[in-house]
Amino acid sequence: MHVPFFQGEAGRLKKKGEIMEKILIAGLVMFVLLLVSCNGKEIVIVENGKTDAKILVSGSASNMENLAAQDLSRFIEMMTKVKVPVVNNEEQIISALKEKNKPVFIIGSLAIKEKPDLQKKIESVKKKNFVLRADAITIKTEGNRIYLAGSNDDSHYFAVAELLRRWGCRFYMPTEFGMCVPEYSKLVVNDIDYSYGPPFEVRKYWISWLGDTTGKDEFMRLNMMNNEIVPSGHALAQYTKDIAPGGDPFKIPISEKSTAEHVAAKIENAYASGKRISLGMEDGLYTSDSPKDKQLMSLQWDKYFMTPSMTDAFMEFYNNVAEILMKKYPDSKAKIGFLAYSNMTLPPVREVVAKEPLVAYLAPIDIDPIHGMDDPESPPRQEYKQMLYKWAKVMQTRVVIYDYDQGMLVWRDIPNPSIASIRQDIKHYRQAGILGIDTESRGAFATTFINLYIRGRLMWNPDENVDQLIEEFYPAFYGPASKPMAEYWNAIFKAWENTIVTEHEYFVAPAIYTDDLLQFLEKRLIEGEKIIEKISKSTSLTRNEKLYVERMKFTRLGFEILKNYMAMVKEAATNIDYATAVSFGEKGLAAREQLTSMNGIFTTYKRIGEHGYAWWPGEVQQYRELASLIDGTKGTLIKKLPLEWAFMRDPENIGLKERYYDRPVDLSYWNNNKDKYDVKTRKDYPEKTWEVIRTDLYIQAQGIRHKDRQSYTGYAWYRTDIELNSDEISGKIHLKFPGLFNECWLYVNGQEVAHRENYKPIWWFNDYRFEWDVDLTGKLKPGKNTISLRIYNPHHFGGMFRRPFLYRLKS
Incomplete structure (x- = not known):
């Protein structure tokens, strides 16, 4: 008998009474596809x-x-x-x-x-x-x-x-x-x-962070990806270290002709022999004292990296190097790759045409990796679309996209789908005529899941029907459990597709993985497990049935990681129960170990290690340390400050003049109209009007955005009142903000008592504990105390994301 796709396996399961109607439908659909x-x-x-x-x-x-x-x-x-x-x-x-x-x-x-x-x-x-x-x-x-x-x-x-x-x-x-x-x-x-x-010449990904590459080359081949590359990695310093002022590779006079001549001489032999050479910038922010560089740097400000853009200066340098070598070796087929990265991500302001040997790798590391270029909820992604087309024009289409999948750069081994983004963006990449895509991944398939498969299909054929690719995945991968598992993963995909967050680190997780979503996922997972459990009891499992069992175990362990991580965050950020948070964190890390032992490609942390507070073990350690401030070890808890505070946006910086720190808070509009606003429409909340915000999630994730949907930047105020008795204010009293972004000013009862002035504007340059501890000894009084927090948020994440508390420091 001629058996179409999946019908052979499905028929066997049907005899067992396990097959579902959807599997048969899927089989018929695939049969039709086979006949095309x-x-x-x-x-x-x-x-x-x-x-x-x-x-x-x-x-x-x-x-x-x-x-x-x-x-x-x-x-x-x-x-x-x-x-x-x-x-x-x-x-x-x-x-x-x-x-x-x-x-x-x-x-x-x-x-x-x-x-x-x-x-x-x-x-x-x-x-x-x-x-x-x-x-x-x-x-x-x-x-x-x-x-x-x-x-x-x-x-x-x-x-x-x-x-x-x-x-x-x-x-x-x-x-x-x-x-x-x-x-x-x-x-x-x-x-x-x-x-x-295919329209793209470069269709690849590579495994960074010392990730497990087992099976990678085969997976790429079977999904029509290649290993085509023009080297573009960080390499410039090796050619400029002997002319760098003070030995600092980030301060070279970039656009000066002498720099180009110096570098061209060093790569001349490689260029003459037709090799591909990287002159990619180093991984950092460039500055320069060169008058010419300063003039070119003054052309545009890079709001993403909060520094002058170096693009015009670098393009002068790259064109100068190429021109010198082209004149000397006109028949060479050499290519010179470079990164459009860091503070040269923005395209040049001047009308520039790149010399023919140059190939740019556009690496938008700080631009929303969640949404597609046509998503109105993501102005950064729309700006990236403009960058793409401008770079394609400058480079005469010799652009390779160097993107990141997983897009969450500091993350927690939980699902991070990128499908909503790539399915839109791929059409623009084709329309711009660029050379292709080179994705930095870590593998970590418990996080990326089918991202790289979808990417591979779209790089080969941008017109692939993504919905169909996803639909056929479930019966192929989960067999008779396809229905509940489709609901499981589609809910995750939808949560990411519909979110308003545009940031790219673990602080976004509570905005996406809500309690309601986790409860839904667990129900669907249990339903799928029951179906697969019946199959697993057979004494003669087929190859595919054995895989269904393994894949369900993979999904369960992935969910245990997700569930325990989110429980940890809730206990720490919302409930200020750090001991319980540590317990959940340790359970999640144990589940991660089990998952990794199944297959090294599922996670990344093993080889590179995780050191410091930025990583999950470091976050657990931070909660251990915070617990010691409230459990009697180093201090005792006096009071948990309210979970919800009054909040005022202050884009015009009038809060000091208007005394937002002590004037009465009028929440009448909020109380009468709050149900009219959700996270997507809260951008339209009236200006100069108090509202209410939570302290366990950063402000942008709660809908605090500008009317054009850009993440809110500028000044803002938090306000709350707390009642204290005389015993509660005795001793060494401290206010701990256990998770707080931004430069801040703290006011108590109308008086400024502290200024957090050492916070660096770009969050990743700071200690990843993001704590602020303020000594309030002698500054509180019995009765009502008004606490006001003024923040200045110039970039991305803003405000509190862990609920603050008062504690008494142990003598």
Whole structure:
């Protein structure tokens, strides 16, 4: 019997009484997909456990061609339990080609040799006027022959990968864990005449942070990604260290002709020999005392990095270097890569055209990684769209996007989907005509999940139906538990897609993973587990059934990490119960260890280590230390300050003049109208009007934005009153803000008592405890005390994100 995608596995489960209607529907949908482009006679590859087929590859084939042949044989065997032999002996190839009734797969260069017209098909679809490479594939059936070839060695493999997809094979994550390979009793190839070339020359990701690369290369090949690169990493200092003022590589006179001449001389030999060279800036913020640099730096202010933009100065430098070398070596095919990164992310102000050898890697490290360029809730992403098109114009399309997936840079091993972003952005990348995408990832598939798979499909074909890719994922990956698991993951995807937050670190987690969402997820997970538990009791599980069991365990451990991390945050930030927070944190970290022991690709922390308060173990340690201030070890708790405070935006900085620190707070408008505002519409709250805000979540995540949806920046005020008796104000009394961004001023009963002046405006330059401890000894009184906090937020995260408390320091 000829069994379509998933129907073989589904039929077996149905006999057990476990199959669901949706699986059958999915199977029918895939069957229809398999019939696309299939008309006429089918070529039977395997039937009833037997095959006459052979896979032919030239004896002088490249490593990639041989790998394509071997993997074709391997996956056919996985699907059918029948091994199709690979033939690379010339005599045997000649003999096999004479056969007219036995199927032959002809791979790569041998396919083009046997059918030269394939080359024309390939040329007709591959990218014209390419800069680095042009991938393209063709698959052609003719009689008993299946030709699989491409424009280069990698593309020969991609042709095989395309055929595997048509058989229903999916590769969602590296290693066997992510392989979804259907089982067939009869495997056929229908008539195919298909050729395609992707628009992007660079389609890749790499594993940073010493992440586990097991299975990465295979996963990339099977999803039509390549390893094309123009080096662009941090490299400039090695060429400028001997001219850097005071040895500081960030203070070189960038745009001066002498700097370009110095660097050009150092890379001259490499350029002359046609190599690809990186002149990427170092990882930091550049400044310069050069008069020319200062003049170019004055052209624009980079609000993301809160410093003058260095782009115009750097483009002068890069063009000068390229011009010097082009004149000397006009026939060289060398390429010079650089990063459009840090304070040269913004495109140049002047009308500049980059010299031909230059290739820019645009790395928007501080721009919202959650939303797409067309999402009205993300002005930063819309600004990034403008940057993209301007850089594409400056570089004459020689731009590679260097982005980040996971997009949450300091994170907690919980899901961080990027699908909402890439599905929009990919269309703009194609429209801008850029070279492609090179993603910095850490693997960490418990965090990235199917992000890299979706990216791979869209880099190959920007018109892929993403909803369909996601829909077919669930029955392939979870089998009979597809329905509850679709609801589980779709809820996570929706939460990220609909959020207003545009920041990119772990402080955003409570805004996305709400109590309601966690409760919904756990119900769906339990439902899925019950279905898989029944299967797991069988004494003869199929390969796919064993994987369903493993994947459910993976999902459960991932949820335990998520549940315990969020419980930890709630106990610390909301309830000021640090001992309980530590307990939840330790449970979450234990679950993470179990998950990592399943497969090293699921997390990243093991190899690079986690040192300091920025990381999860450091956050747990911070809560241990805070607990000691209230449990009698170093201090005792006097009072938890209110969870909700009055709040006033002060964009015009009139709060001091208007005495927001002690004048009566009028909450009448808030009390009468608060139900009219949600996080998306709160941007329209009336100016100069008090409202109420929580102290356990930073202000932007609660909807405090400008009317144009930009994150609120500027001054703002918190106000609350607390009642204290004479015993409560005796001794060494301190007010602890355990989680607070920004430069701040604290007022008690109308008097300024403290100024947090050593806080650096960009949050990641600060101690990641983000604590502020204020000695209030002698500054409080019995009865009502008015506490006012003035903040100045110039950039991203603003205000409190952990509830403050009063404690008495132990003598």
